[in-house]
Amino acid sequence: xxxxxxxxxxxxxxxxxxxxxxxxxxxxxxxxxxxxxxxxxxxxxxxxxxxxxxxxxxxxxxxxxxxxxxxxxxxxxxxxxxxxxxxxxxxxxxxxxxxxxxxxxxxxxxxxxx
Amino acid sequence: xxxxxxxxxxxxxxxxxxxxxxxxxxxxxxxxxxxxxxxxxxxxxxxxxxxxxxxxxxxxxxxxxxxxxxxxxxxxxxxxxxxxxxxxxxxxxxxxxxxxxxxxxxxxxxxxxxxxxxxxxxxxxxxxxxxxxxxxxxxxxxxxxxxxxxxxxxxxxxxxxxxxxxxxxxxxx
Amino acid sequence: xxxxxxxxxxxxxxxxxxxxxxxxxxxxxxxxxxxxxxxxxxxxxxxxxxxxxxxxxxxxxxxxxxxxxxxxxxxxxxxxxxxxxxxxxxxxxxxxxxxxxxxxxxxxxxxxxxxxxxxxxx
Numbered sequence: 001x002x003x004x005x006x007x008x009x010x011x012x013x014x015x016x017x018x019x020x021x022x023x024x025x026x027x028x029x030x031x032x033x034x035x036x037x038x039x040x041x042x043x044x045x046x047x048x049x050x051x052x053x054x055x056x057x058x059x060x061x062x063x064x065x066x067x068x069x070x071x072x073x074x075x076x077x078x079x080x081x082x083x084x085x086x087x088x089x090x091x092x093x094x095x096x097x098x099x100x101x102x103x104x105x106x107x108x109x110x111x112x113x114x
Numbered sequence: 115x116x117x118x119x120x121x122x123x124x125x126x127x128x129x130x131x132x133x134x135x136x137x138x139x140x141x142x143x144x145x146x147x148x149x150x151x152x153x154x155x156x157x158x159x160x161x162x163x164x165x166x167x168x169x170x171x172x173x174x175x176x177x178x179x180x181x182x183x184x185x186x187x188x189x190x191x192x193x194x195x196x197x198x199x200x201x202x203x204x205x206x207x208x209x210x211x212x213x214x215x216x217x218x219x220x221x222x223x224x225x226x227x228x229x230x231x232x233x234x235x236x237x238x239x240x241x242x243x244x245x246x247x248x249x250x251x252x253x254x255x256x257x258x259x260x261x262x263x264x265x266x267x268x269x270x271x272x273x274x275x276x277x278x279x280x281x282x283x284x285x286x287x
Numbered sequence: 288x289x290x291x292x293x294x295x296x297x298x299x300x301x302x303x304x305x306x307x308x309x310x311x312x313x314x315x316x317x318x319x320x321x322x323x324x325x326x327x328x329x330x331x332x333x334x335x336x337x338x339x340x341x342x343x344x345x346x347x348x349x350x351x352x353x354x355x356x357x358x359x360x361x362x363x364x365x366x367x368x369x370x371x372x373x374x375x376x377x378x379x380x381x382x383x384x385x386x387x388x389x390x391x392x393x394x395x396x397x398x399x400x401x402x403x404x405x406x407x408x409x
Contacts, residue, residue, distance in 0.1 A: 038191060039116040039325035043361070057194050059115075062187055066322070066358070116325065125324050132353050188321045233296050234333045238319065240300060241336070241349050251293060258293045262300055 006030045007114055009050070009071065015108050018073060018098040021085060025094045026070040032109050034102050038063050045069055050109070052102045058084040065091040075102040115195045118230025119153060122195065125188040126155040126215050127239045127247075133159025133213065138239060139248040142232065144221060147254050151201075151221045151229075153192075158212040167207050192217050199223035236260065302340055311369070312346040313392055318363040320354035326361035327380060334381040335364075338388040347392050360403065366391055375404040 006028040013020070030048035035041050036055050045051060047068035053060060056078045064072050071094035074080065079097050080088070088095045098105055116122050123140055130138045135157035143152040162170075170186045171193075192215070193203040201219035219226055232249070240247040240262035247262040317323070317332045332349065339347050357363045360377035366387070367373050374397050376387060383401055390396045397405070 037115055037117055038194075039121070042322055042325035043327065057198075059187070059190050059194050062190065066187075121324050121329065124319070124329055125321050128319050128324075128351065128353060131351070191321070231329075231333075233292050233299075234329055236296055237299060237336060238317075238329055238332045238351060241332070241351055249293070249296070251290075256290055258290055260293070260296050260300070 006048070007112065012109070012112055013096075015112065016073065016096075016098050016105055017100060018096045018105075021079065021095045021097055022088050022093070024089075024092065025096070029070045029114070032106060032114055033069070034106050041067065041069075050114075052105055054078055054102065056080045056084065058087060060084070061088045061091055061093055061095075064088075064093045070094070071096060073098060073105060075100060075105050115191055115198075115227065117227055119151075119195070119227050120230040120232045120235040122188070122192045122217075123153060123155060123232070124235040124238055126192060127235070129188060130155060130157035130159050130213065131239070131242055131245060133157060133161070135159035135212065135245060137246045137248065139250065140236070140239075141250045142229070142252070144229075144251075144253040146221060149221050150218055151226065152216070152218045154214065154216045156212065156214040161207045161209045161212050163207075163209050167205060171205065189215065195219065195227065199226040236262075299340075311348045313348070313369070314367045315347065315349045315392070316352050316355075316365045316367065317349065318353075318355045318357065318361060318365075319351040320358070322354065322358040323361040323363065328362040330381055331362045331364065331379045331384045334384040335388055338385050339392065342388065342393055344388070344392055357403075366397075371408040373404075373406050373408060374402050376401050377403040 009026055009029050029050040031046060032052060033041065033045045033049045034052045036053050038055070038059055041051060041063050045067045048070050051064060051069045051072045052075055053072065054074070054076050056074055060072060061084055074095065074097045077097065077099045080095060085095065127138055127140065137158045139156045141152070141154040143150070171189065173186050189205065196203040196217040196219050199219035200223050201217060204216045205213065207213040236247060236249050249260040251258040315335060317328055319328050319332070332351065335349055339349065355363060355365070357377060362379045363375065363377045364379060365373055365375050374391070387398050387401065390398050
Protein backbone atom coordinates (compact mmCIF):
# COMPACT_ATOMS: atom_id res chain seq x y z
CA UNK A 1 0.00 0.00 0.00
CA UNK A 2 1.42 3.36 -1.00
CA UNK A 3 -0.16 6.79 -0.94
CA UNK A 4 0.57 9.59 -3.37
CA UNK A 5 1.16 12.10 -0.61
CA UNK A 6 3.87 11.29 1.89
CA UNK A 7 3.01 12.14 5.48
CA UNK A 8 5.20 13.22 8.38
CA UNK A 9 6.09 10.43 10.76
CA UNK A 10 6.95 12.39 13.92
CA UNK A 11 3.46 13.75 14.64
CA UNK A 12 2.13 10.16 14.45
CA UNK A 13 4.43 8.77 17.11
CA UNK A 14 2.19 9.81 20.02
CA UNK A 15 -0.94 8.36 18.40
CA UNK A 16 0.91 5.11 17.73
CA UNK A 17 2.36 5.15 21.27
CA UNK A 18 5.60 4.40 19.47
CA UNK A 19 9.10 4.64 20.86
CA UNK A 20 12.00 5.21 18.48
CA UNK A 21 14.77 2.70 19.19
CA UNK A 22 17.39 3.71 16.64
CA UNK A 23 19.48 6.87 16.33
CA UNK A 24 17.52 8.28 13.48
CA UNK A 25 13.93 8.44 12.36
CA UNK A 26 12.81 9.36 8.84
CA UNK A 27 10.92 12.58 8.17
CA UNK A 28 8.22 11.08 6.01
CA UNK A 29 6.57 7.82 5.08
CA UNK A 30 4.84 7.15 1.79
CA UNK A 31 2.59 4.30 2.89
CA UNK A 32 2.37 1.27 5.11
CA UNK A 33 2.84 -2.49 4.76
CA UNK A 34 1.80 -5.18 7.25
CA UNK A 35 3.40 -8.61 7.03
CA UNK A 36 5.32 -11.05 9.19
CA UNK A 37 6.51 -13.17 6.29
CA UNK A 38 9.86 -11.83 5.12
CA UNK A 39 9.64 -13.23 1.59
CA UNK A 40 6.28 -11.51 1.21
CA UNK A 41 7.86 -8.20 2.20
CA UNK A 42 10.73 -8.86 -0.22
CA UNK A 43 8.19 -9.37 -2.97
CA UNK A 44 5.64 -6.66 -2.21
CA UNK A 45 6.82 -3.81 0.02
CA UNK A 46 7.33 -0.47 -1.74
CA UNK A 47 10.30 1.75 -0.91
CA UNK A 48 9.58 4.49 1.62
CA UNK A 49 6.79 2.72 3.49
CA UNK A 50 6.44 2.03 7.21
CA UNK A 51 6.58 -1.76 7.70
CA UNK A 52 4.53 -3.16 10.59
CA UNK A 53 5.55 -6.57 11.95
CA UNK A 54 5.84 -8.69 15.08
CA UNK A 55 9.08 -10.23 13.77
CA UNK A 56 12.21 -9.04 15.57
CA UNK A 57 14.77 -11.32 13.92
CA UNK A 58 17.82 -9.56 12.48
CA UNK A 59 16.66 -10.63 9.02
CA UNK A 60 14.01 -7.92 9.38
CA UNK A 61 16.79 -5.34 9.17
CA UNK A 62 18.31 -7.04 6.09
CA UNK A 63 14.98 -7.14 4.28
CA UNK A 64 14.07 -3.58 5.29
CA UNK A 65 17.38 -2.32 3.91
CA UNK A 66 17.04 -4.30 0.68
CA UNK A 67 13.60 -2.87 0.06
CA UNK A 68 14.50 0.67 1.16
CA UNK A 69 11.54 0.85 3.55
CA UNK A 70 11.55 4.06 5.57
CA UNK A 71 11.14 2.49 9.00
CA UNK A 72 9.97 -0.66 10.78
CA UNK A 73 7.32 -0.50 13.48
CA UNK A 74 7.57 -3.51 15.76
CA UNK A 75 4.12 -4.16 17.19
CA UNK A 76 2.76 -5.87 20.32
CA UNK A 77 5.62 -4.37 22.34
CA UNK A 78 8.33 -6.38 20.60
CA UNK A 79 11.90 -5.20 20.85
CA UNK A 80 14.97 -6.29 18.90
CA UNK A 81 18.17 -7.51 20.57
CA UNK A 82 21.10 -5.13 20.77
CA UNK A 83 22.91 -6.73 17.81
CA UNK A 84 19.95 -6.17 15.47
CA UNK A 85 19.60 -2.64 16.78
CA UNK A 86 23.25 -1.91 16.02
CA UNK A 87 22.81 -3.37 12.53
CA UNK A 88 19.76 -1.19 11.96
CA UNK A 89 21.71 1.91 12.99
CA UNK A 90 24.52 0.93 10.68
CA UNK A 91 22.15 0.34 7.77
CA UNK A 92 20.23 3.55 8.41
CA UNK A 93 16.97 1.72 9.06
CA UNK A 94 14.77 3.22 11.79
CA UNK A 95 13.24 0.76 14.26
CA UNK A 96 10.24 1.76 16.36
CA UNK A 97 8.22 -0.22 18.86
CA UNK A 98 4.61 0.10 20.00
CA UNK A 99 2.48 -1.78 22.51
CA UNK A 100 -0.37 -1.70 19.97
CA UNK A 101 -1.09 -4.75 17.82
CA UNK A 102 -0.43 -4.59 14.07
CA UNK A 103 -4.18 -4.30 13.49
CA UNK A 104 -4.58 -1.38 15.91
CA UNK A 105 -1.50 0.44 14.67
CA UNK A 106 -2.54 0.06 11.02
CA UNK A 107 -5.99 1.41 11.96
CA UNK A 108 -4.44 4.51 13.55
CA UNK A 109 -2.30 5.10 10.46
CA UNK A 110 -5.32 4.75 8.23
CA UNK A 111 -7.27 7.26 10.33
CA UNK A 112 -4.32 9.64 10.10
CA UNK A 113 -4.73 9.66 6.32
CA UNK A 114 -2.01 7.25 5.26
CA UNK B 115 11.19 -16.94 5.79
CA UNK B 116 9.38 -18.23 2.77
CA UNK B 117 5.83 -19.55 2.96
CA UNK B 118 7.06 -22.94 1.67
CA UNK B 119 10.19 -24.75 2.83
CA UNK B 120 10.65 -26.04 -0.71
CA UNK B 121 11.34 -22.40 -1.70
CA UNK B 122 14.15 -22.31 0.87
CA UNK B 123 15.52 -25.50 -0.70
CA UNK B 124 15.40 -23.88 -4.14
CA UNK B 125 17.13 -20.77 -2.83
CA UNK B 126 19.93 -22.76 -1.16
CA UNK B 127 20.17 -25.02 -4.23
CA UNK B 128 20.75 -21.94 -6.43
CA UNK B 129 23.85 -21.20 -4.32
CA UNK B 130 25.09 -24.70 -5.21
CA UNK B 131 24.58 -24.04 -8.92
CA UNK B 132 26.47 -20.75 -8.54
CA UNK B 133 29.26 -22.73 -6.85
CA UNK B 134 29.60 -24.81 -10.02
CA UNK B 135 28.31 -28.07 -8.54
CA UNK B 136 27.87 -31.08 -10.82
CA UNK B 137 25.99 -33.03 -8.16
CA UNK B 138 23.34 -31.38 -6.02
CA UNK B 139 21.63 -33.61 -3.51
CA UNK B 140 18.57 -32.58 -1.56
CA UNK B 141 17.57 -34.75 1.39
CA UNK B 142 14.18 -34.40 3.07
CA UNK B 143 13.37 -36.55 6.10
CA UNK B 144 9.93 -36.23 7.60
CA UNK B 145 9.50 -38.30 10.77
CA UNK B 146 6.26 -38.09 12.66
CA UNK B 147 7.54 -40.72 15.06
CA UNK B 148 10.42 -38.52 16.12
CA UNK B 149 8.71 -35.22 15.37
CA UNK B 150 11.57 -34.04 13.17
CA UNK B 151 11.81 -32.52 9.75
CA UNK B 152 15.34 -32.53 8.38
CA UNK B 153 16.34 -30.67 5.24
CA UNK B 154 19.75 -30.97 3.69
CA UNK B 155 21.32 -29.48 0.57
CA UNK B 156 24.68 -30.96 -0.32
CA UNK B 157 26.80 -30.08 -3.34
CA UNK B 158 30.24 -30.78 -4.76
CA UNK B 159 30.76 -27.17 -5.83
CA UNK B 160 33.72 -24.91 -5.15
CA UNK B 161 33.03 -24.66 -1.40
CA UNK B 162 34.58 -22.01 0.78
CA UNK B 163 37.11 -21.69 3.56
CA UNK B 164 36.08 -21.25 7.15
CA UNK B 165 36.77 -17.53 7.27
CA UNK B 166 34.52 -16.89 4.26
CA UNK B 167 31.79 -19.10 5.67
CA UNK B 168 31.88 -17.37 9.06
CA UNK B 169 31.75 -13.99 7.35
CA UNK B 170 28.72 -14.98 5.25
CA UNK B 171 26.90 -16.37 8.29
CA UNK B 172 27.69 -13.36 10.47
CA UNK B 173 27.23 -10.76 7.76
CA UNK B 174 24.17 -8.63 7.74
CA UNK B 175 23.28 -8.43 4.08
CA UNK B 176 21.98 -4.90 4.61
CA UNK B 177 25.32 -3.14 4.79
CA UNK B 178 25.34 -0.26 2.35
CA UNK B 179 27.80 -1.73 -0.14
CA UNK B 180 25.76 -4.81 -0.94
CA UNK B 181 22.27 -3.90 0.21
CA UNK B 182 20.73 -4.88 -3.10
CA UNK B 183 22.42 -8.25 -3.19
CA UNK B 184 20.91 -11.05 -1.19
CA UNK B 185 24.13 -13.02 -0.73
CA UNK B 186 23.76 -14.91 2.51
CA UNK B 187 20.17 -13.86 2.96
CA UNK B 188 18.93 -17.25 1.80
CA UNK B 189 20.97 -18.99 4.49
CA UNK B 190 19.80 -16.46 7.08
CA UNK B 191 16.17 -17.05 6.17
CA UNK B 192 16.41 -20.83 6.53
CA UNK B 193 18.35 -20.47 9.75
CA UNK B 194 15.63 -18.21 11.15
CA UNK B 195 12.91 -20.72 10.28
CA UNK B 196 14.84 -23.65 11.85
CA UNK B 197 15.54 -21.80 15.05
CA UNK B 198 11.99 -20.49 15.28
CA UNK B 199 10.67 -24.05 14.92
CA UNK B 200 12.77 -25.68 17.62
CA UNK B 201 15.52 -26.96 15.36
CA UNK B 202 19.13 -26.38 14.45
CA UNK B 203 21.04 -25.07 11.44
CA UNK B 204 24.55 -26.00 10.26
CA UNK B 205 26.71 -25.24 7.26
CA UNK B 206 29.82 -27.25 6.52
CA UNK B 207 32.08 -26.37 3.64
CA UNK B 208 35.44 -27.43 2.28
CA UNK B 209 37.19 -25.47 -0.47
CA UNK B 210 37.28 -27.54 -3.64
CA UNK B 211 35.00 -30.22 -2.18
CA UNK B 212 31.62 -28.63 -1.66
CA UNK B 213 29.10 -27.37 0.83
CA UNK B 214 26.46 -29.03 3.00
CA UNK B 215 23.63 -27.05 4.55
CA UNK B 216 21.54 -28.91 7.15
CA UNK B 217 18.43 -27.54 8.82
CA UNK B 218 16.16 -29.32 11.25
CA UNK B 219 12.87 -28.34 12.81
CA UNK B 220 10.05 -29.79 14.85
CA UNK B 221 7.64 -31.30 12.37
CA UNK B 222 4.64 -30.32 14.51
CA UNK B 223 5.84 -26.83 15.46
CA UNK B 224 2.92 -24.48 14.99
CA UNK B 225 4.97 -21.90 13.05
CA UNK B 226 6.59 -24.43 10.72
CA UNK B 227 5.87 -23.58 7.08
CA UNK B 228 4.65 -26.47 4.91
CA UNK B 229 7.11 -28.22 2.58
CA UNK B 230 5.06 -27.04 -0.36
CA UNK B 231 5.73 -27.92 -3.97
CA UNK B 232 8.95 -29.91 -3.76
CA UNK B 233 8.37 -31.20 -7.30
CA UNK B 234 8.49 -27.67 -8.74
CA UNK B 235 11.69 -26.97 -6.81
CA UNK B 236 13.43 -30.06 -8.19
CA UNK B 237 12.14 -29.40 -11.71
CA UNK B 238 13.50 -25.86 -11.58
CA UNK B 239 16.95 -26.89 -10.36
CA UNK B 240 17.07 -29.82 -12.80
CA UNK B 241 16.65 -27.46 -15.75
CA UNK B 242 20.42 -27.01 -15.55
CA UNK B 243 21.66 -29.78 -17.84
CA UNK B 244 25.15 -29.99 -16.37
CA UNK B 245 23.98 -30.80 -12.85
CA UNK B 246 22.75 -34.11 -11.51
CA UNK B 247 19.98 -32.99 -9.18
CA UNK B 248 19.07 -35.70 -6.70
CA UNK B 249 16.19 -35.88 -4.29
CA UNK B 250 16.19 -38.31 -1.40
CA UNK B 251 12.93 -38.19 0.48
CA UNK B 252 12.09 -40.34 3.47
CA UNK B 253 9.24 -40.52 5.94
CA UNK B 254 8.37 -43.14 8.58
CA UNK B 255 7.11 -45.64 6.01
CA UNK B 256 8.44 -44.81 2.58
CA UNK B 257 11.40 -43.55 0.64
CA UNK B 258 11.68 -41.88 -2.74
CA UNK B 259 14.78 -41.25 -4.84
CA UNK B 260 15.14 -39.13 -7.92
CA UNK B 261 18.22 -38.41 -10.04
CA UNK B 262 17.85 -35.98 -12.91
CA UNK B 263 20.73 -37.57 -14.87
CA UNK B 264 19.07 -40.96 -14.55
CA UNK B 265 16.06 -39.53 -16.34
CA UNK B 266 18.45 -38.68 -19.13
CA UNK B 267 19.69 -42.25 -19.41
CA UNK B 268 16.16 -43.64 -19.40
CA UNK B 269 15.18 -41.34 -22.20
CA UNK B 270 13.40 -43.28 -24.93
CA UNK B 271 15.95 -43.91 -27.62
CA UNK B 272 15.82 -45.35 -31.10
CA UNK B 273 19.18 -46.94 -30.51
CA UNK B 274 18.86 -50.66 -29.72
CA UNK B 275 19.73 -51.63 -26.18
CA UNK B 276 23.04 -53.29 -26.94
CA UNK B 277 24.22 -50.34 -28.96
CA UNK B 278 23.17 -47.94 -26.26
CA UNK B 279 25.25 -49.87 -23.78
CA UNK B 280 28.32 -49.57 -25.92
CA UNK B 281 27.59 -45.89 -26.46
CA UNK B 282 27.46 -45.47 -22.72
CA UNK B 283 30.69 -47.35 -22.31
CA UNK B 284 32.43 -45.12 -24.83
CA UNK B 285 31.05 -42.06 -23.11
CA UNK B 286 32.41 -43.34 -19.82
CA UNK B 287 35.82 -43.96 -21.39
CA UNK C 288 4.48 -35.02 1.49
CA UNK C 289 2.50 -36.70 -1.24
CA UNK C 290 4.60 -39.41 -2.86
CA UNK C 291 2.34 -39.66 -5.88
CA UNK C 292 3.24 -36.05 -6.63
CA UNK C 293 6.93 -36.92 -6.46
CA UNK C 294 6.45 -39.90 -8.78
CA UNK C 295 5.34 -37.47 -11.48
CA UNK C 296 8.80 -35.93 -11.29
CA UNK C 297 10.29 -38.92 -13.04
CA UNK C 298 7.89 -38.85 -15.97
CA UNK C 299 8.16 -35.09 -16.33
CA UNK C 300 11.92 -35.08 -16.10
CA UNK C 301 12.15 -37.60 -18.92
CA UNK C 302 9.91 -35.56 -21.20
CA UNK C 303 11.76 -32.37 -20.43
CA UNK C 304 15.15 -33.97 -20.96
CA UNK C 305 13.98 -34.97 -24.43
CA UNK C 306 13.30 -31.29 -25.12
CA UNK C 307 16.73 -30.28 -23.96
CA UNK C 308 19.21 -31.59 -26.53
CA UNK C 309 20.89 -29.62 -29.29
CA UNK C 310 21.12 -25.95 -30.19
CA UNK C 311 17.89 -24.06 -29.71
CA UNK C 312 16.44 -21.02 -31.35
CA UNK C 313 15.33 -19.61 -28.02
CA UNK C 314 16.87 -19.69 -24.60
CA UNK C 315 14.78 -18.42 -21.69
CA UNK C 316 16.75 -17.41 -18.61
CA UNK C 317 14.76 -17.07 -15.39
CA UNK C 318 16.17 -14.95 -12.55
CA UNK C 319 16.05 -17.27 -9.54
CA UNK C 320 17.84 -15.37 -6.76
CA UNK C 321 16.27 -14.88 -3.33
CA UNK C 322 14.26 -11.83 -4.44
CA UNK C 323 13.05 -13.59 -7.56
CA UNK C 324 11.97 -16.67 -5.60
CA UNK C 325 10.17 -14.48 -3.05
CA UNK C 326 8.30 -12.74 -5.85
CA UNK C 327 7.14 -16.00 -7.49
CA UNK C 328 9.87 -16.89 -9.99
CA UNK C 329 9.43 -20.63 -9.37
CA UNK C 330 5.81 -20.44 -10.38
CA UNK C 331 6.76 -18.54 -13.54
CA UNK C 332 9.42 -21.15 -14.34
CA UNK C 333 7.06 -24.08 -13.78
CA UNK C 334 4.33 -22.48 -15.88
CA UNK C 335 6.78 -21.93 -18.74
CA UNK C 336 8.14 -25.50 -18.58
CA UNK C 337 4.60 -26.91 -18.56
CA UNK C 338 3.41 -24.67 -21.36
CA UNK C 339 6.46 -25.36 -23.53
CA UNK C 340 5.97 -29.08 -23.04
CA UNK C 341 2.23 -28.87 -23.72
CA UNK C 342 2.86 -27.04 -26.97
CA UNK C 343 5.74 -29.34 -27.87
CA UNK C 344 8.08 -26.42 -28.52
CA UNK C 345 11.29 -28.32 -29.23
CA UNK C 346 13.31 -25.24 -30.15
CA UNK C 347 13.28 -23.64 -26.69
CA UNK C 348 15.43 -24.25 -23.64
CA UNK C 349 14.84 -22.83 -20.17
CA UNK C 350 17.61 -22.07 -17.69
CA UNK C 351 17.90 -20.47 -14.26
CA UNK C 352 20.36 -17.84 -13.13
CA UNK C 353 21.14 -15.87 -9.95
CA UNK C 354 20.13 -12.24 -9.53
CA UNK C 355 20.46 -10.21 -12.70
CA UNK C 356 20.24 -6.78 -11.12
CA UNK C 357 16.50 -6.18 -11.45
CA UNK C 358 15.51 -7.17 -7.90
CA UNK C 359 12.81 -4.52 -7.64
CA UNK C 360 10.79 -5.77 -10.61
CA UNK C 361 10.96 -9.54 -10.09
CA UNK C 362 10.01 -12.06 -11.36
CA UNK C 363 12.23 -11.34 -14.34
CA UNK C 364 13.10 -13.45 -17.40
CA UNK C 365 15.27 -12.84 -20.42
CA UNK C 366 14.37 -14.39 -23.76
CA UNK C 367 17.47 -14.81 -25.93
CA UNK C 368 17.11 -15.61 -29.61
CA UNK C 369 19.90 -17.45 -31.40
CA UNK C 370 20.58 -14.38 -33.60
CA UNK C 371 21.42 -12.32 -30.49
CA UNK C 372 18.16 -10.52 -29.90
CA UNK C 373 17.39 -10.30 -26.18
CA UNK C 374 14.10 -9.32 -24.63
CA UNK C 375 13.70 -8.77 -20.88
CA UNK C 376 10.33 -9.22 -19.22
CA UNK C 377 9.58 -8.09 -15.66
CA UNK C 378 6.91 -8.29 -12.95
CA UNK C 379 5.70 -11.60 -14.31
CA UNK C 380 3.15 -14.08 -13.06
CA UNK C 381 1.87 -17.40 -14.38
CA UNK C 382 -0.63 -15.81 -16.75
CA UNK C 383 1.92 -13.45 -18.29
CA UNK C 384 4.37 -16.34 -18.59
CA UNK C 385 1.82 -18.33 -20.59
CA UNK C 386 1.29 -15.34 -22.86
CA UNK C 387 5.04 -15.06 -23.52
CA UNK C 388 5.20 -18.75 -24.45
CA UNK C 389 2.14 -18.49 -26.70
CA UNK C 390 3.20 -15.32 -28.52
CA UNK C 391 6.96 -14.86 -28.31
CA UNK C 392 8.23 -18.44 -28.18
CA UNK C 393 5.57 -20.13 -30.30
CA UNK C 394 4.98 -17.34 -32.84
CA UNK C 395 8.08 -15.11 -32.75
CA UNK C 396 6.03 -12.12 -31.62
CA UNK C 397 7.51 -10.45 -28.53
CA UNK C 398 4.88 -9.31 -26.02
CA UNK C 399 5.67 -5.61 -26.25
CA UNK C 400 3.54 -4.46 -23.32
CA UNK C 401 5.33 -6.81 -20.91
CA UNK C 402 8.86 -6.18 -22.19
CA UNK C 403 11.05 -3.80 -20.20
CA UNK C 404 14.12 -4.00 -22.38
CA UNK C 405 15.31 -5.16 -25.74
CA UNK C 406 18.78 -5.29 -27.21
CA UNK C 407 20.74 -7.00 -29.89
CA UNK C 408 24.00 -8.72 -29.05
CA UNK C 409 26.36 -9.70 -31.87
